Amino acid sequence: MDTDALIDLYDTLLLDLDGVVYLGRDAVPGAPEALRRAAERGVRLAYVTNNASRTPGAIAQHLSALGAPATPDDVVTSAQAAARLVAERVAPGAAVLVVGGMGLRTALRAHGLRPVSTALDSPVAVVQGIAPDLSYGLLAEGTLAVREGALFVAANADSTMPTGRGEFPGNGAMVRVIATATGVEPIVAGKPEPPLHRESMLRTGSRRPLVVGDRLDTDIEGATNAGVDSLLVLTGVANALDVLTAAPGHRPTYVADDLSALHRPYPVVRRARDGWTCDGWTARWQEGALALEGGGEPLDGLRAASAATWEAAGEGRADEDAVKAALDSAFSPAG
Template sequence: MDIQTLIDPYDTLLLDLDGVVYLGRDAVPGAPESLREAAGRGVRLAYVTNNASRTPGAIAEHLSALGAPATPEDVVTSAQAAARLVAERVAPGAAVLTVGGMGLRSALRAHGLRPVSTAMDGAVAVVQGIAPGLSYGLLSEGALAVRQGALFVAANADSTMPTSRGELPGNGAMTRVIATATGVEPIVAGKPEPPLHRESMLRTGSRRPLVVGDRLDTDIEGATNAGVDSLLVLTGVASPLDLLTAGPRHRPTYVAAGLSALHRPYPQVRRDGDGWACEGWTARWEEGRLRLDGRGDPLDGLRAAAAATWEAAGEGQADEDAVKAVLDSSLSGGTP
């Protein structure tokens, strides 16, 4: 029997962007090549991002410049999901105070809504998304409108966003300004909440999607909520320690160093006595501590360690101290 590559069972990749395909303006090494290969094999690519600051056209242009195959129709943003969510709750043509950038404004107009910038414009809803130069004045207008009874929607609740310079404050951090000032929590459209995955499924018509992301609390939890398989890549936010201490909703189907793993057979993680094995590694829990033995690719050791740790933790989460020493010693070579 032919050995399948990881991508073979899936017809669509639902790809996060920041930390998966690029970091800031620069491509993640090897990502564009891997995506071109997937597209060449007939797999549909859908770029699903919580970033609401740019239009699908601008995102597709950026991806194309990096060498990734993309058209505006391939891009699904939290701005689009937020706009649909609002449009389903307010009258056509309603004024929506837009605390964000052009991506959010364009998405609202596409649903027949009218973006405005002040609470005096009769806004029936406030939609917030991250944007460079987001001002105190616009946040203040948003707070005024919410206090007056406007629906409050956040494009996403990411507390940070990865860039080539490091992690910067995300929209989730910025929404706390209006939420704290008004006492009103926003309805969230982006991952891991259902609206963005619903938008993705509506636009792609996928039957066998694979969610690919770098964050456990958005990408992987979003896949869990949607009941579909997921691949965590270690090119962005999540670390090996985050993976081992993940709760049930944050545990991916697969873990890999990057997108090139899509085109290779995925190593089998199998039961080995009272533990788990992957290639040349074995992992088991003894007296409340993780024990990992073996050699070879450290990533295979991480896969075995994750299986053993998640089994031991059950519906809970493993203690950091119980696994950190193993990461610092057995896997000190790092993941490739």
């Protein structure tokens, strides 16, 4: 890319939140400013989150307080995707047992469904999402309902979620309680499964979206499943070693330190006679291992190394030991 900023190639940013825009209650440094600049350029911002605990209004309020431009209509949650998924399968007004927070209840009501909290109400479906006050009692009620034949839907299957204090258990970890107790696996609405991306496209009408996330197994895989471009930022879960050892479906189109990269031309990674190059770095695969030489911005070294490693790995995954020595000798892994 010669002169255009990366953002000029897209009409909509489908942004993950945790680990991309904020960590816990605090903004990722520089993220609000980068998003304001994007909005000023006429790019649509859609905040697409697997977190189903809060309503779009609460999330938009949080974002606005951090300085990021956001209204409730800009927020797309896995709760909304889960509610649409259920509504398409059950009768209007049906009872749905909510093992989660207000975000799920609000989304279900928006689709004309009736949230309940006990299996005694004979719910036709159970929808589970993360909530800070999730109780054993609700998990038990959900278990009883699923055993009685209720449809089991999970807002997402994230095993962890990033916070300012580190990674906490995510909804995927909590879903295992009901799944293990009943032997029934849930239908998953959130990333990387198609329902949340479908919800995002329905709500934004985007033609050239860029998915932005910090997780390879949800954000980037979701973009791959949808056939759209993706940007991985190293402000959350994934680090440089994760990128190099990524499976084919987890390989992002772009890698950047943070959202500020949206407003710069993306460095070109070129195929050279002796490997792959990117702004002063050369990476090649030799004798079963990655060799990385040169200097400059460490991230450009990662970009060159990714091209060489992914080419060598093909449809498989590179071995950590085969790439780690080169990373350690050239620069400390990001993240």
